[in-house]
Structure formats: C-alpha cells, structure tokens
Amino acid sequence: MEEMIKLTGLRKSFGKNEILKDISFTLEKGRVLSIIGPSGSGKSTTLRIITQLERADDGTLEIAGRTLFSSIDGKAVYARPQEEREIGLKTGLVFQAFNLFPHFTVLRNITEAQRAVLRRSREEAEDKAIALLRKMGLEDKAREYPFQLSGGQQQRVSIARALALDPEVLFFDEPTSALDPELTREILRVIRELAEEKMTMVVVTHEMHFARLISDHAIFMDKGVIVEEGSPDELFGNPKEERTRKFIASFED
Amino acid sequence: MQGLLLQMAEGTVVSMRIFVLTLLFSLPLGFVVAKGKMTRIKPIRWITDLYIQIMRGTPLILQLIFVYFAPFYIFGASYDRFTACIVAFVINYSAYFAEIYRSGLQSIDKGQHEAAKVLGFTRAYTFFHIILPQVIKRILPALGNEVITLVKDTALAQTIGVAELFRVAQTASSREFSTVPIFIAGIFYFVMNYIVSRLFAAGERKLGYYR
Secondary structure, three states: OOEEEEEEEEEEEEOOEEEEEEEEEEEEOOOEEEEEOOOOOOHHHHHHHHOOOOOOOEEEEEEOOEEEEEEEOOEEEEOOHHHHHHHHOOEEEEOOOOOOOOOOOHHHHHHHHHHHOOOOOHHHHHHHHHHHHHHOOOHHHOOOOHHHOOHHHHHHHHHHHHHOOOOOEEEEEOOOOOOOHHHHHHHHHHHHHHHHOOOEEEEEOOOHHHHHHHOOEEEEEEOOEEEEEEOHHHHHHOOOOHHHHHHHHOOOO | OHHHHHHHHHHHHHHHHHHHHHHHHHHHHHHHHHHHHHOOOHHHHHHHHHHHHHHHHOOHHHHHHHHHHHHHHHHOOOOOHHHHHHHHHHHHHHHHHHHHHHHHHHHOOHHHHHHHHHOOOOHHHHHHHHHHHHHHHHHHHHHHHHHHHHHHHHHHHHHHOOOOHHHHHHHHHHHOOOOHHHHHHHHHHHHHHHHHHHHHHHHHHHOOOOO
16 A cells, blocks of 8 residues: 555654644545544644654654655755645645635635646636536636635535645645534535545544544544544543543543 | 916825835835745844834834934935935835735635645735735725825825825915815825725725635
C-alpha cells in the first residue's frame, strides 16, 4: 500500500510549553484517519504543522513520497521554499471557522485559487467549481456571498474550495465544532461520501460515533503524545488505556 | 463682489492643491508607517511609534511653523512656503492614516491569512486580493472622517503665509470691514466637504454588498 503521510518524531513547543512530544503515524492512500483527544492535546497543532501553518521543531514528514522536513541533529530541516509550496498544494485543510473569503461570491471562493495558483482557465475553474457545488448540493448558491449562507452551507463551500485544487490528502480541523447538531449532519454526510470515494483524509473531531463510522484508523492524543491508536472498533469499543476510556466515556450521554 | 469671488476662487484652488497633494503622498506613506509600527524589528517599531506620538501629540500649526522655519535656523537656508506646507501636512496625515490602516489590518481575522496560505496564494496575492479589499471596507468610515478634517485643516497653511482660501477671506474681511468674506469661505468649505462625504458614502455603498 502506498503511504500518503509518514510522520516520525514530531516535536513542537510554543515558548517553554511543549505541545507535541514525539508524534509519529503513517496513513496509507485512500484511508481515513481520525484523531480524537481533549482540547490542548495537540491535535490541531499536528494538522497545522502538516499543512504548513506552523513550523515543526523536530521530526520527519513525508507527504506523497516527498519530504517536507526531516530531522537532522534534533532539528526539523525544511525543504526548499519551492518544494514546500509544491508539497503544500498536495494538502488541503478545512477549518473549524470555515474562513471563506467574505468579499467573493461562493463561485469565486472556489475558483480564485484554481485561477491564481494552478493557472487554470476561467472556464475550467468554473466548471470544476459548479461540479463541486452540485456535489455539495449547493449549485443554486454560486452567485451568493458567504454571509447569505448557513454555517453548514458555508462549511460545504469551504470543503469544495479545498477540493477544487485536487489535493491528495484533505485535513479537517474540527469541521463541525462551530455548527448546530442539525447542520453537523450535512457536513458528516459530505465527509462520508468523500471517504467512500477513497479520498485520503485526516479528521480531527469530537464526533465519536462519526469517527468510528468513517475512519480506518483512529488515534487518541493527550498532552502532546499519542496515548493509543488502532482500528476504530478497538479504540472506541475496547480502549486499552485508562485515559482513552475516560475520554470516550465523557462523550457518552 | 465679483473681484472678491474671483480672489476666493483662487484661494480655493490653493486649498484644493494642498488637499490633493497631501492625500497623494500621505495615503501611501501612511501604509509604510503602519507597516513600521507592526514590524517585529523593535528599533523600527520604536522609531515609528515615537514619530506617530509626536505627530498626534503636537498641534499641526506648530508642525507647520517648525517645518518651515527649522531648516532656516539649522542650515541657514529657506525654501518655498508651499513646499513646506505640503511636507508638514504629509508627515502629519501619514501618522493618522497609519493608525487607521493598522486598526484595519489588525481587525482582519487571522483565519483569512491562514485560508489563503493553505490554498497556495503568494503573500502579495493574499494582500492585494484577499486582505486589502476587506481592510478598505472596514476603514472607509474612519478614513472619511480624516479626509474631511484635512479639508478644514488646509486653513492652517496661512500660518506660514500660504494664500489659501481662509487667508484670502480674512484679508478681504479686514479690507472691507465685513464678515461676509469669512461667511462665504464657510460655504466653500462646506460644499467641498459635502462632496467629500458624498463620495465616501458612495464608496461605502459600493462595498456594502458583503458583510
């Protein structure tokens, strides 16, 4: 099986505060990984380092066979800026807060990077955007502005915006945490469809049932370390570690 | 009466030249100052901060006098009063615009920068296409206030002998023992500012299509 992500020995501190202590995992192409854990456990920081919003202190990361950074003498040494950019285009990130561009229409939110970054023609970019909007059930919203949409619709647009660049792996950073339960379902349905299409994905979430349902592999993080990992059935159904058990129990009402 | 109006029209042209030239230089320069105030390089930040403090903390009328007379006392050289007047207005207004820009730039959610970065936009593209349009929308009301103040502040140029509208009005007023020229000047300023505020209102309406 082809490896999409190979992360070893990732470390990160903010000042004296060590956020990530030796994080390692691999993810194969076409698989879905979910990462769960209490807030402050380092889940988001891990995603933010892989998607290049933060810099690693130490560790090695390969994405689709290309090295973003590698550990040399206890320090993460990054690839050349051009290489960084190219690797960055292989990863997409969906934010908790959507972060759509408010001054662009829904359509332009999805076409802008295709045109400016991938140099696609207007026609090609718009065709792609319309197809994605249709897939998201939002084809009638192309000419509207983000403020005219519900949170769930905005999040679906942001997923379309990320998919428009044809990333090889898509990351979700608590994609439903800003949404009502009703709207959460719309997003979960979209992610599940993507999983069925064999999109490689990493999902940081608090939706335990959902994580168990869609993922091939699950990781429980706490205080900057991976406490436990395994198949979703193992991790959610029969956790070995006390900390994992307590955390999962806290979500069952 | 016709002679008076002609004189006042000439004064108005001088006032408008001060107004336009000040904006032409201080609007972009204010941006450089804002960047200086926001940089991580401490000495540059300190110097920029001191500059802004001085410009905002002392009267513009005093700055005008200083800019015009200081070179004479220091170097023994004097220069054109109109040039001095533009220099003084530009350095003063750049400081105010800088603070408006800074407030606008800092009000943009960092998620906008992050989304742009993740999508692969270059820094320049992100600034000009994603951030700046949103900043302009937010700072337009504050900018409008400042520009209206500038129209009225041009009257201070007379301090160093620039024959702008208010100077002309005052001279005419004392010559004719009448307050009518002053009153007419008031109408001139009001009309100019009415146009300025209409323009800003139109700008705000134009950017009102999104939230």
